[in-house]
Amino acid sequence: MRRITYREALREALREALLQDARVFLMGEDVGRYGGTYAVSKGLLEEFGPERVRDTPLSELAFVGAGIGAALGGMRPIVEVMTVNFSLLALDQIVNTAALLRHMSGGQFGVPLVIRMATGAGRQLAAQHSHSLECWYAHVPGIKVLAPATVEDARGMLAPALADPDPVILFEHAQLYNLEDDLPEPFTADIARAAVRRRGDDVTLIAYGGCLSKALQAADRLADEGIAAEVIDLRVLRPLDTDTFVESVRRTHRAVVVDEGWRSGSLAAEVLARIVEQAFYDLDAPPARVCSEEVPMPYARHLEEAALPQPAKIVDAVRGLMGRR
Amino acid sequence: MIPAPPSGPVPYPRAFALRLLADMLRIRRMEEKSAELYGEGKIRGFLHLYIGEEAVATGAIGALRPEDNLVATYREHGHALLRGVAMNAIMAEMYGKREGCSRGRGGSMHLFDAATRFFGGNAIVGGGLPLAAGLALADRMQRTGRITACFFGEGAVAEGAFHESMNLAALWRLPVLFCCENNLYAMGTAIERSESQTDLCAKAASYGVATRRADGMDVVAVHEAAKEAAESVRAGGGPCFIEFQTYRFRAHSMFDPELYRDKAEVEAWRTRGPIHTYSARLKTQGLLTEDEFQELDRAAMEEVRGAVAYAEAGTLEPVEDLARDLCGAGA
Numbered sequence: 001m002r003r004i005t006y007r008e009a010l011r012e013a014l015r016e017a018l019l020q021d022a023r024v025f026l027m028g029e030d031v032g033r034y035g036g037t038y039a040v041s042k043g044l045l046e047e048f049g050p051e052r053v054r055d056t057p058l059s060e061l062a063f064v065g066a067g068i069g070a071a072l073g074g075m076r077p078i079v080e081v082m083t084v085n086f087s088l089l090a091l092d093q094i095v096n097t098a099a100l101l102r103h104m105s106g107g108q109f110g111v112p113l114v115i116r117m118a119t120g121a122g123r124q125l126a127a128q129h130s131h132s133l134e135c136w137y138a139h140v141p142g143i144k145v146l147a148p149a150t151v152e153d154a155r156g157m158l159a160p161a162l163a164d165p166d167p168v169i170l171f172e173h174a175q176l177y178n179l180e181d182d183l184p185e186p187f188t189a190d191i192a193r194a195a196v197r198r199r200g201d202d203v204t205l206i207a208y209g210g211c212l213s214k215a216l217q218a219a220d221r222l223a224d225e226g227i228a229a230e231v232i233d234l235r236v237l238r239p240l241d242t243d244t245f246v247e248s249v250r251r252t253h254r255a256v257v258v259d260e261g262w263r264s265g266s267l268a269a270e271v272l273a274r275i276v277e278q279a280f281y282d283l284d285a286p287p288a289r290v291c292s293e294e295v296p297m298p299y300a301r302h303l304e305e306a307a308l309p310q311p312a313k314i315v316d317a318v319r320g321l322m323g324r325r
Numbered sequence: 326m327i328p329a330p331p332s333g334p335v336p337y338p339r340a341f342a343l344r345l346l347a348d349m350l351r352i353r354r355m356e357e358k359s360a361e362l363y364g365e366g367k368i369r370g371f372l373h374l375y376i377g378e379e380a381v382a383t384g385a386i387g388a389l390r391p392e393d394n395l396v397a398t399y400r401e402h403g404h405a406l407l408r409g410v411a412m413n414a415i416m417a418e419m420y421g422k423r424e425g426c427s428r429g430r431g432g433s434m435h436l437f438d439a440a441t442r443f444f445g446g447n448a449i450v451g452g453g454l455p456l457a458a459g460l461a462l463a464d465r466m467q468r469t470g471r472i473t474a475c476f477f478g479e480g481a482v483a484e485g486a487f488h489e490s491m492n493l494a495a496l497w498r499l500p501v502l503f504c505c506e507n508n509l510y511a512m513g514t515a516i517e518r519s520e521s522q523t524d525l526c527a528k529a530a531s532y533g534v535a536t537r538r539a540d541g542m543d544v545v546a547v548h549e550a551a552k553e554a555a556e557s558v559r560a561g562g563g564p565c566f567i568e569f570q571t572y573r574f575r576a577h578s579m580f581d582p583e584l585y586r587d588k589a590e591v592e593a594w595r596t597r598g599p600i601h602t603y604s605a606r607l608k609t610q611g612l613l614t615e616d617e618f619q620e621l622d623r624a625a626m627e628e629v630r631g632a633v634a635y636a637e638a639g640t641l642e643p644v645e646d647l648a649r650d651l652c653g654a655g656a
Binding site: 142 | 394425429430437438439444445446452454455456457458459460461464466486489490650652653
């Protein structure tokens with residue numbers, strides 16, 4: 001057991017991958033000399049050199065596409081995109097090439113590529129640096145979408161992502177980089193299942209990424225009111241581990257999904273749909289969700305806070321379900 | 326102004342000279358048959374014919390080694406064929422059969438073949454360029470000695486992917502041979518109507534990429550340019566860009582009524598047709614007789630007949646296998 005930050009956990013995982021497999025290299029904007037926008041790759045250039053820790057021009061389309069090509073050519077690239085908002089410049093390559101290639105080629109060409117990017121709000125970076133567009137990627141068959149929300153997952157998800165024969169996108173919530181926690185030894189290295197982060201029998205809170213800690217805070221407050229909330233961390237946004245949250249809802253009979261994405265067409269909508277499809281007759285109340293307000297993320301702190309899911313909003317949603325409003 | 330038809334001596338031994346002709350004929354006959362089959366409803370979706378442009382794929386792919394990578398566009402039947410993908414598998418793919426080179430998942434626009442390192446079949450204009458840069462990066466890092474040939478039309482030059490890829494390839498001195506097939510029209514948009522700078526080499530050169538220009542209707546000019554450029558790329562000289570000036574004799578796709586160009590223009594370009602001008606030169610030089618030409622043509626048509634029979638006899642993928650090949654083994 002060691003106490004490290006989410007950022008350090010990511011860096012350790014990168015370093016381990018670079019040490020263990022000569023095919024692995026990291027590329028992206030300012031990953032080398034600058035040390036990474038969020039300082040994740042700090043020190044790696046010095047240790048592994050500019051061939052394997054490769055600074056790129058500000059060309060998301062080209063360097064993500066080059067990552068796809070390099071993966072096809074036998075390498076195991078890790079491509080860092082500064083934020084999910086910028087990844088839209090590379091959306092064509094990710095969706096039209098990386099995700100489709102294996103199926104479209106009749107199974108001949110897989111793309112073993114890992115793309116890392118920051119996501120989410122909470123740092124007053126305003127509308128073009130703060131959105132949560134994970135669900136756009138989770139919509140597309142052919143890619144896996146991961147959302148490490150803990151130090152342990154930040155440490156453990158990269159290795160299985162690199163071992164996966166298909167493209168994997170890792171979303172690192174920008175608010176989590178400074179999160180500090182104990183890293184268990186051995187740590188989990190699983191990219192298939194959701195995790196139950198807290199046990200409870202009265203309501204199931206389903207969250208991922210930056211919203212996990214908010215759901216856990218809400219669960220603490222609910223406990224003070226005598227409500228035992230179960231908290232599920234989705235961890236894997238595609239393919240969704242439906243069994244884990246449906247099993248929980250069948251027990252608690254109530255569900256609230258917490259999602260930093262906008263409500264319309266959100267991951268929360270998909271999770272709720274699956275609950276309704278598979279556990280409708282187990283529900284004691286209509287399932288609810290707490291999402292971001294449908295506005296571009298504002299700069300001013302109070303407005304940003306108002307736009308985001310917050311523990312108080314989650315508590316209110318649960319009270320509504322329990323008839324305690 | 327349309328230049329004079331290609332002429333002059335063919336500087337190759339007879340066997341190689343005739344192989345170039347045979348390859349152009351194979352593409353031509355395969356595509357003529359494809360158009361016919363489209364009319365019969367055997368081939369559906371989009372079908373983009375390469376007729377008129379055969380000298381480009383023939384001359385350029387003739388300059389590659391078997392281990393090299395090839396990235397192409399949605400007008401790629403000829404590239405696949407000359408790369409070594411069996412005509413049977415190409416035809417079966419257009420039929421949507423399981424025996425097709427993409428198991429019926431791709432169709433005309435998405436031919437793929439791992440065995441010959443044919444990376445498709447990309448229907449996003451410009452989409453293949455970053456991919457080619459990445460393949461070349463992998464080869465550089467693994468010191469394989471391979472080069473990557475990337476074909477695209479002049480329409481791709483307007484895409485950001487072109488500019489970003491030129492920059493990246495030049496910055497990292499990647500072994501890519503960029504083969505721009507300038508057939509003057511991006512679907513129906515003439516190059517003067519879409520490019521502020523119509524000198525395509527100037528664009529590539531502005532990124533520090535070595536450039537050359539060749540008559541894309543002349544298989545000899547194409548081959549010579551591609552050979553020299555490929556050698557330079559393979560020797561570590563960084564990427565090369567070749568503009569092949571060519572012309573598409575048929576419509577953009579089978580849905581195109583061709584309202585954007587004069588019939589007279591098409592007819593004038595037909596006088597520069599890559600097959601008949603090259604045959605005439607070979608005959609003048611005494612490398613080819615009319616009987617021999619007919620024999621090569623018969624052989625091409627025979628191959629096409631066999632491919633059609635193969636595709637007709639092909640089987641349909643069971644619907645239960647709809648979702649196969651979505652994720653790789655061990656995923």
